[in-house]
Amino acid sequence: MKLFLSFFLLSAFFLGACKVTQKGTSSVTEQSSSNTDLSAKIIFTLSKTPCYGTCPVFKMTVFENDSLVYEGERFVDKIGVSSKSLPKGKVKELVSKFRAANFFEFKKEYSAPITDMPTTYISFTDKTKTLKIKDYHGSPEELKQLEQLLVDLVSDEIKVKK
Structure with a gap:
């Protein structure tokens, strides 16, 4: 009987935890979709992956209607999903x-045989053409400047830690 009661309580705990997680996820989705017209066309995306240290980890999406959705994950001041105009x-x-920087002339990937670097993924859609670039190491300065233009969109309000 004791074993059955323990199993029942443990099962109820795990089922309850799953339900809370689902509820939290849906409210974040509702919040971001209420602030941004998600039917608008995506023009830019940028994401930064983790490294072995404290590299900022976040994603952002910029839409044609001058709106932006940001998702902070780690080592940034703002964790979670938010949007802004x-x-x-x-x-x-x-x-x-x-x-002007001839974005579509860049290579699809820049990397090197080294470890512990964050990766930046950047994409640009111009009319019907889209290019997504993986920038691990060794990209041209012009690409780094374009990446920084997008990061600047969130750094003033979101305060990405550097």
Whole structure:
């Protein structure tokens, strides 16, 4: 009887924990979708992966309607999902800069046989063309500058730790 009661209580605990997790996830999704028109076309994405140290880990998506969704994961001041509006015309300005830098001429991957570096994934969609780049190490300075333009969109408000 004791064994059955222990099993029952343990099962109830785990089922309850799963339910709380689901509830928390849906409220985050509802919050981000209520603040941003997710039917708008994605123009830019940028994500930074972990390293062995305290590298910031986050993702961001920039939409054609001058809105942005940010998801902070680790070693950033703001953890979780949030959204914001960018100044009107900001996305068009960024598109011009990416075009001027010939974004689609960059390689799809920059890497080197070293360890402990974070990886930056950056993508740009211009009309019907999309390029996603994996930047681990050794990318051109022009690409780093474009990455920084996107990071700057969240650093003022979100305060990404450097």
